[in-house]
Amino acid sequence: MNNLVEINNLHFLRNNRPIFQGVDIMIPRGKVTAIMGPSGTGKTTLLRLIGAQLQPSQGQILVAGENIHLLSRHALYQLRKQMGMLFQTGGLFTHLNVFENVAFPLREHTKLSDAMIQTLVLTRLEMVGLRGAHLLMPSELSGGMARRVALARAIALDPQLIMYDEPFSGQDPISMGVLVKLIRTLNDALGLTSIIVSHDVAETLDIADYVYVIANGKVIGQGTPEAIRGENTGQLKQFLEGLPDGPVPFHYPANSLDHDLLEGAIS
Amino acid sequence: MITCIINSITALGRFGIDTLQELGKAGTLLFRVVFRLPDVRKGFPLVMQQVYAEGVLSLLIIIVSGVFIGMVVALQGYHTLVKFGAAQQLGPLVALSVTRELGPVVTALLFAGRAGSAITAEIGLMKATDQLSSMEMMAVDPLQRVISPRLWGGFISMPLLTIIFNLVAIYGAYLVGVKWLGLDAGAFWSNMQSSVDFHSDVMNGIIKSVVFGLVVIWISVYQGYETAPTSAGIAGATTRTVVYSSLAILGLDFVLTAMMIGGW
Numbered sequence: 196m197n198n199l200v201e202i203n204n205l206h207f208l209r210n211n212r213p214i215f216q217g218v219d220i221m222i223p224r225g226k227v228t229a230i231m232g233p234s235g236t237g238k239t240t241l242l243r244l245i246g247a248q249l250q251p252s253q254g255q256i257l258v259a260g261e262n263i264h265l266l267s268r269h270a271l272y273q274l275r276k277q278m279g280m281l282f283q284t285g286g287l288f289t290h291l292n293v294f295e296n297v298a299f300p301l302r303e304h305t306k307l308s309d310a311m312i313q314t315l316v317l318t319r320l321e322m323v324g325l326r327g328a329h330l331l332m333p334s335e336l337s338g339g340m341a342r343r344v345a346l347a348r349a350i351a352l353d354p355q356l357i358m359y360d361e362p363f364s365g366q367d368p369i370s371m372g373v374l375v376k377l378i379r380t381l382n383d384a385l386g387l388t389s390i391i392v393s394h395d396v397a398e399t400l401d402i403a404d405y406v407y408v409i410a411n412g413k414v415i416g417q418g419t420p421e422a423i424r425g426e427n428t429g430q431l432k433q434f435l436e437g438l439p440d441g442p443v444p445f446h447y448p449a450n451s452l453d454h455d456l457l458e459g460a461i462s
Numbered sequence: 463m464i465t466c467i468i469n470s471i472t473a474l475g476r477f478g479i480d481t482l483q484e485l486g487k488a489g490t491l492l493f494r495v496v497f498r499l500p501d502v503r504k505g506f507p508l509v510m511q512q513v514y515a516e517g518v519l520s521l522l523i524i525i526v527s528g529v530f531i532g533m534v535v536a537l538q539g540y541h542t543l544v545k546f547g548a549a550q551q552l553g554p555l556v557a558l559s560v561t562r563e564l565g566p567v568v569t570a571l572l573f574a575g576r577a578g579s580a581i582t583a584e585i586g587l588m589k590a591t592d593q594l595s596s597m598e599m600m601a602v603d604p605l606q607r608v609i610s611p612r613l614w615g616g617f618i619s620m621p622l623l624t625i626i627f628n629l630v631a632i633y634g635a636y637l638v639g640v641k642w643l644g645l646d647a648g649a650f651w652s653n654m655q656s657s658v659d660f661h662s663d664v665m666n667g668i669i670k671s672v673v674f675g676l677v678v679i680w681i682s683v684y685q686g687y688e689t690a691p692t693s694a695g696i697a698g699a700t701t702r703t704v705v706y707s708s709l710a711i712l713g714l715d716f717v718l719t720a721m722m723i724g725g726w
Contacts (some may be wrong), residue, residue, distance in 0.1 A: 246599050275601040286596030289587075300600045303504075303607075345596075352600075 199224045199259060199356055199388045200245060206253035207237070207244060214240055216412040217254070222356075227382050227389040229403035231396065232410050233434060233443060238392040239283070241409075242358045245390070246280060247271055259355065276304060279349030279357040283364065285341035287333040287348075293320070294329040297348045304352060319347040323377060339370025346377060356388045357381075363395040371395075375402055396435055400424065408434065410443070488684045495610045495683075505611065512615025516577040516679075517622060523576050524569060528627040531568060532634025535559055539635075540643050552645060553654030556635035561658065561667045565628040567715050570674035573620055574707035578682035581612050582703040585686025586696035594687075609683050616682070620675025621668050628667070666722045673714060678707045 200222035207215040214237040222228045232238055243249045245256055247263045255262050258274060266274060287296050297316045301307060307315070320326040323343040333341060342362060349357055359378065363371050379402045382389045393399045400406065400420040408416040408423065408431055416423060416431040426432065433441035449455070539555045585608065588594050594604045632654075639645045658664065682703050689699035 243595075248595060248598060272601040272603070275599060278599065280596065280599040282592040282596055284592045286592035288593055289591070300602070303600065303602050348600075 197223055198257075200390070201257040202241075202245070202254070203257075204254040205241075205244065205251050205256065207240065207249070208252045209240070213412050215251075215254075215409075218409065218412070218414055220407055220414065222388060222390055223405070224355075224388050225382075225386060226404040227379065227391060227402055229391045229393060229399045229406045231393060231399055231406060231408045231434070232415075234394060236409050237412070238394075238409065239360050242280065242360055242390065242392055245358065246275065246278060276352055277355045279352070279354040281342060281345050281349050281357065281359045281362060283361045285333070285338075285345040287336075287341055287345055289333050291333075292329070293325065293331050293333070293336070293344050296333070296344060297329075297351055300348065300351045315351065316347075319351055320344075322350070322381065323347045324373070337370070339366050339373065342366075342370075342374065343377065346381070350381060350385065350387075353385070354387070356390070359389065359391045359393070361393055361395075362391065363393055363398050371398060378402055394434075396437070410434070487688065488680065491605070491609070491684055491687060492613075492680055494605055495613055498606065498610070500610075501606070505606075508607070508611035509614045509618070512611045513618055516573075516581070516612070516615045517619030520573060520576045520619070520623060521626065523572055524623050524627050525630050527568060527572055528630035529634040531564060532556060532560065532631030532636075533638045535564070535631070536635035536638035536643075540639060540645075549643075549645060550649045550653055551657075552635070552639045553650040553652075554657035556639075557632055557654045557658045558663060560628050560631045560635075561663045563667075563715070563719075565624050565631065566667050566670040566674055567711060569624045569627045569671060570620065570678055570711045571708055573616075573623060573675070574678045574682075574704055574711065577616060577619070578678050578703050578707055579700045581616070581679070581682040582686040582689070582700050583696055585609070585612070585683060586689040586691070586699050589687070589689060590691035590693075590696060604687075609687060612683055613679050616679030617672070617675050620678070621671045624668065624671035628664075662722070666718075670715065670718050673718060674711050677710045677714060681707050681710065 198221045200220075202218060202220040202222075205215045205218040205220075206213070218241075220228075220230070220241075230238055230241060240249065244251055245258065245263070247256075247266070250264055256264065259277065261270075261274060263271065263274065288299065291299065294316055297319055298312050301312050301315060305312075317326055317329065320329055323346055325340060325343055325347065328336070328340065328344075333344070336344065362374050362378065366374065375398050378389060378391065381387060391399055391403065400423065403420055406416075406418060406420055406423045407414055410430055416426050416428065418426075423431075424435065426435070430442040432438070433443060535556050536552060539552050539559075540549055543549045543551055543555065585594075588608065594608065597604045597607060636647075636650065640647045640650050685699040685703045685706075689695045
């Protein structure tokens with residue numbers, strides 16, 4: 196099978212509000228696939244659906260050929276060992292130092308000796324350039340360093356699939372450059388399949404092999420980065436060029452200004 | 463008028479349904495933690511860490527409170543008993559008050575304020591910072607890795623803390639009654655020994671502490687696990703832990719006392 200993840204006719208409701216309405220997305224093996232879109236369109240929710248942390252209201256998600264939401268708990272956990280996820284906040288365990296954070300999945304799922312775990316952890320930290328920081332606590336790390344440690348932890352068990360939730364948000368240019376390079380290099384060197392969820396257009400288009408843009412619960416555009424850059428349709432153009440007004444209006448829906456100012460209608 | 467009544471009934475119904483849903487979720491959480499095969503090799507060290515965090519770190523407040531409560535009960539009791547010429551009965555008065563009621567109830571209230579609130583805040587913060595989610599995505603069950611050790615740690619710690627509170631409170635009463643007010647030490651201890659029954663007084667108090675411990679820690683982990691992952695959500699959950707635990711302790715104390723006195 197050429198696609199590691201297949202999302203078919205996905206519907207998802209939150210508090211009766213539709214987040215996804217018939218989304219179809221294919222994630223090919225060995226590629227970096229970006230899922231982009233404005234804030235609040237459910238990009239993080241999509242990753243949680245792929246990881247089966249949330250249940251869709253309709254449709255199916257196949258991961259490695261398995262309908263992930265129909266798996267037993269044991270089978271789901273076995274499949275999750277093949278998946279890594281980099282959370283927006285990093286999700287590092289605050290009571291463990293950098294070394295123990297990266298060692299955590301190895302200690303939980305393997306019976307490797309301490310010497311072997313040390314070798315593996317230091318190797319992973321070397322890949323993300325933080326071997327020298329292995330004794331630091333998460334509170335002593337910058338945001339970019341925390342994400343790199345989380346990345347080292349996410350690849351500790353050699354997963355097939357790795358999902359990045361807004362990896363570039365809030366990063367300075369150097370940290371952003373480091374993360375961009377790491378994501379691409381690790382994907383190619385380790386033979387991973389990567390899904391990047393982001394609204395940082397330039398960085399994401401630089402490293403993605405294929406791009407989906409979602410808005411209003413639907414896929415509004417897809418293609419290679421070059422094809423996406425060439426798109427000229429309303430909402431996609433507004434998103435890619437960062438235009439303040441357009442199909443996504445600058446103003447939140449409201450009564451007319453005259454109505455609110457002159458008639459004292461705000462209660 | 464009719465609309466107002468219908469709205470009130472609707473609100474009452476919604477409150478009832480919400481409360482039942484909460485109880486159902488809390489019951490499911492407890493069931494999933496308690497009735498799951500334990501992994502002794504990994505679980506035992508984690509439980510011991512929690513016995514330290516919830517029990518040993520609560521010792522200071524338990525010991526200080528126990529000493530002062532014992533001293534106050536002795537002082538109050540002496541000045542009442544002396545009016546009836548029964549000052550020699552101070553030992554039994556203090557021992558029975560402490561082992562039956564004050565020990566389990568005050569320890570549980572202090573435990574809820576010290577350890578319960580800390581557990582709720584810790585789990586809530588782990589949720590807010592995606593630590594629980596990342597654990598799930600690493601195929602590690604947070605119920606087994608985070609919730610279960612805290613629940614068992616609290617369950618083990620509470621009776622031990624209650625025993626320590628009882629001992630310290632009785633020693634505080636001894637300091638006031640014998641060393642300060644001049645009661646005979648022999649009469650103090652021998653009257654206490656002859657009046658206190660190990661099963662109906664001491665053990666019943668320990669049984670209460672076991673029940674209080676389970677309820678407090680259950681409320682604490684549930685509030686932390688189900689909290690909204692925001693600063694306001696964590697603050698609210700921590701407050702609810704202390705309030706619900708305190709009310710549950712006092713309500714259950716009445717029920718258990720009635721059962722014990724009724725010769726259950």
